[in-house]
Amino acid sequence: MQTLLQFIHSHPVGGTFSKDDWGNNDFLGVTARIYKPHSVICRQDDNNDGIFIVKSGWALLYRGLLDGERQIIDTPLRGDIVGFRSVDGPRLASLASITELAVYEISSKKLVEAILSEGRLGKTIACSLARLNAILAEHLMNAGRRNAMSRTAHFLLELEERLSSVGLSAHGRYECPLTQHELADILGMTTVHLNRTLGELRKADLVAFRAGHVEVINRKKLVKTAGFDSEYLR
Amino acid sequence: MQTLLQFIHSHPVGGTFSKDDWGNNDFLGVTARIYKPHSVICRQDDNNDGIFIVKSGWALLYRGLLDGERQIIDTPLRGDIVGFRSVDGPRLASLASITELAVYEISSKKLVEAILSEGRLGKTIACSLARLNAILAEHLMNAGRRNAMSRTAHFLLELEERLSSVGLSAHGRYECPLTQHELADILGMTTVHLNRTLGELRKADLVAFRAGHVEVINRKKLVKTAGFDSEYLR
DNA sequence: CCCAAAAATTAACTTATGTTAGAGAACGCT
DNA sequence: AGCGTTCTCTAACATAAGTTAATTTTTGGG
Numbered sequence: 001m002q003t004l005l006q007f008i009h010s011h012p013v014g015g016t017f018s019k020d021d022w023g024n025n026d027f028l029g030v031t032a033r034i035y036k037p038h039s040v041i042c043r044q045d046d047n048n049d050g051i052f053i054v055k056s057g058w059a060l061l062y063r064g065l066l067d068g069e070r071q072i073i074d075t076p077l078r079g080d081i082v083g084f085r086s087v088d089g090p091r092l093a094s095l096a097s098i099t100e101l102a103v104y105e106i107s108s109k110k111l112v113e114a115i116l117s118e119g120r121l122g123k124t125i126a127c128s129l130a131r132l133n134a135i136l137a138e139h140l141m142n143a144g145r146r147n148a149m150s151r152t153a154h155f156l157l158e159l160e161e162r163l164s165s166v167g168l169s170a171h172g173r174y175e176c177p178l179t180q181h182e183l184a185d186i187l188g189m190t191t192v193h194l195n196r197t198l199g200e201l202r203k204a205d206l207v208a209f210r211a212g213h214v215e216v217i218n219r220k221k222l223v224k225t226a227g228f229d230s231e232y233l234r
Numbered sequence: 235m236q237t238l239l240q241f242i243h244s245h246p247v248g249g250t251f252s253k254d255d256w257g258n259n260d261f262l263g264v265t266a267r268i269y270k271p272h273s274v275i276c277r278q279d280d281n282n283d284g285i286f287i288v289k290s291g292w293a294l295l296y297r298g299l300l301d302g303e304r305q306i307i308d309t310p311l312r313g314d315i316v317g318f319r320s321v322d323g324p325r326l327a328s329l330a331s332i333t334e335l336a337v338y339e340i341s342s343k344k345l346v347e348a349i350l351s352e353g354r355l356g357k358t359i360a361c362s363l364a365r366l367n368a369i370l371a372e373h374l375m376n377a378g379r380r381n382a383m384s385r386t387a388h389f390l391l392e393l394e395e396r397l398s399s400v401g402l403s404a405h406g407r408y409e410c411p412l413t414q415h416e417l418a419d420i421l422g423m424t425t426v427h428l429n430r431t432l433g434e435l436r437k438a439d440l441v442a443f444r445a446g447h448v449e450v451i452n453r454k455k456l457v458k459t460a461g462f463d464s465e466y467l468r
Numbered sequence: 469c470c471c472a473a474a475a476a477t478t479a480a481c482t483t484a485t486g487t488t489a490g491a492g493a494a495c496g497c498t
Numbered sequence: 499a500g501c502g503t504t505c506t507c508t509a510a511c512a513t514a515a516g517t518t519a520a521t522t523t524t525t526g527g528g
Contacts, residue, residue: 063375066461071379073371085368086361087468092368115357122356123349127320129363134319134326136370137307141297143377144422145305148515179475188378193515195477210476211524227300234321382485413505427485429507444506445494 029110034102041095041103042083048091049108052082057101058177062185063093072186074135075159075178078166081128084108098177134232143188146227148197151187153226156207156214161230172216176209183209263344268336275329275337276317282325283342286316291335292411296419297327306420308369309393309412312400315362318342332411368466377422380461382431385421387460390441390448395464406450410443417443 032055035041041052044064054076061082062072073093076082082095085108115122138158142151159176163169178186184194202208206222208215216222266289269275275286278298288310295316296306307327310316316329319342349356372392376385393410397403412420418428436442440456442449450456 063371065375065379069379071375073374084360084364086365089465089468092466093371112357115360116353119350119353119356122353122360123346126318126349126356126360126363129360129367130318131320132367133363133370136367136374137297137327140307140370140374140377140422141299141305143374145299145303180477181475188374190516191476192478192517196515199477231323232326234323414507415505424486425505426487426507430485433507 030104030106032102032104034100035097037097037099037101039097039101041097041101042091044092044094045090049085049088050105051084051108051111052076052095053104053106054078054080054082055102055104058098059101060096060098060182060186061093062096070185071188072182074132074139075186077162078168080132081125084111084125084129098182131233138232148187148189148193149200150226151189152183152194152197153201153206153222154228155183155187156209156216157222157226157228157230158233160214160216161233165233172219174214175212176214177212263340265339266336267339268334269331271331271333271335273331273335275331275335276325278326278328279324283319283322284339285318285342285345286310286329287338287340288312288314288316289336289338292332293335294330294332294416294420295327296330304419305422306416308366308373309420311396312402314366315359318345318359318363332416365467372466382421382423382427383434384460385423386417386428386431387435387440387456388462389417389421390443391450391456391460391462391464392467394448394450395467399467406453408448409446410448411446 035057041059042048042050056078059076059082060072061074061076062070064070074080076095083091083093085092088108111125115125135158138154142154146154160169160172160174163174168174180194180198181191184191187194189197198209202210204221205217206225207217222228269291275293276282276284290312293310293316294306295308295310296304298304308314310329317325317327319326322342345359349359369392372388376388380388394403394406394408397408402408414428414432415425418425421428423431432443435456436444438455439451440459441451456462
């Protein structure tokens with residue numbers, strides 16, 4: 001079985017983890033786990049304090065409203081950190097797997113201890129969180145200031161970029177196991193309207209999203225309609 | 235003049251900074267600055283790498299789209315950190331003062347050096363970023379899944395809570411120098427519609443926002459229409 | 469290979485929010 | 499105190515996106 005050390009060493013993504021980050025703690029308390037597709041890894045409002053680092057697979061991080069609606073906050077991908085909070089307290093969001101999902105788990109307390117004794121780790125985590133910040137800020141732009149078409153285009157380009165940086169996309173093609181319903185939840189719109197929008201994007205020969213597969217057809221036009229600049233993902 | 239040390243020590247907000255955080259670095263390279271109202275502190279796409287910690291005053295952190303529209307990402311308040319990036323590169327957002335704004339500035343490189351040598355600082359920054367993440371995630375909920383009325387209600391309650399935690403609000407009242415135009419940019423809607431919405435909130439005796447002053451009138455009903463739970467701000 | 473369930477698609481209709489335009493109110497100079 | 503500028507507020511109208519509902523297609527288990 002691959003250790004967190006090996007994983008982090010071989011996938012310098014999300015926060016560019018490296019061996020030195022963990023100093024002499026030697027990964028005490030880190031557990032590797034595999035979840036089945038469509039299982040709930042942790043629930044909003046729960047009081048356990050585990051933090052997850054995605055090893056492989058697709059997941060959804062989401063928050064529910066009182067009326068039963070939910071908004072997907074992010075789709076954590078390989079190397080991303082999930083569940084780090086500034087203070088003790090219940091979880092702010094739920095995490096569910098879409099595909100089979102492999103993660104490393106570590107308790108919040110252990111991680112904080114490790115950060116305190118090893119400056120490099122603190123830097124790594126801070127950088128990873130700063131990147132997540134940038135992604136969330138861009139999603140906020142999407143939700144607030146872009147229409148359905150450019151919003152959808154923008155997110156499909158973001159996914160391509162993020163997947164490509166971890167070796168899961170090439171030549172404008174990638175596998176995306178999200179249903180239209182899930183994608184609509186991410187983009188803060190209705191399934192029906194997303195479907196209309198995907199149709200338009202296809203008809204305009206910009207991107208095609210069918211059967212779990214995304215294909216960028218006319219990148220130049222797509223980037224333009226999306227108003228996409230990948231800088232925020234660096 | 236107050237030093238960053240003293241400030242951070244006396245305002246354990248945002249990331250609960252404390253004296254030890256800075257170890258033996260003794261705040262080298264930290265500058266205190268004061269900006270006039272309505273000045274631009276830093277610009278999106280600029281290449282300087284300064285990081286700001288807000289000491290007092292109101293500011294807007296925003297990102298512009300190509301078509302000239304902008305989305306306000308956050309309103310950094312006392313104790314908040316602005317501008318930390320995961321990698322070198324141009325700024326992702328602009329920062330502008332609304333009122334007179336006092337900040338501490340430190341170069342990104344210096345801050346990273348300090349983090350590397352002092353674990354506590356890394357923890358502090360990471361926690362502060364985690365809190366900002368939670369705030370952005372909640373704004374995303376707002377933009378994606380709440381209508382104009384609950385969105386507005388939610389943000390006014392958030393401001394109250396954040397200001398209250400730094401001693402700038404009490405008894406459901408606080409000063410808020412934002413114009414309706416700025417508030418609309420934050421909430422991702424038009425000035426006209428925000429105006430309508432504020433009118434409704436006033437007529438329903440939930441909150442009143444007039445002349446730079448906010449007053450919560452019926453908290454219980456307001457919290458309910460907003461679907462507000464302050465946990466994410468802790 | 470078939471069937472049930474889930475996902476995608478389309479259509480008709482409704483509604484929340486955007487747009488444009490203008491008038492009144494407040495603010496900040498000089 | 500006056501005057502221009504920036505805010506606030508309203509109204510009439512336009513439209514993107516939501517709702518409901520039904521049909522077709524795909525998927526996965528037995």
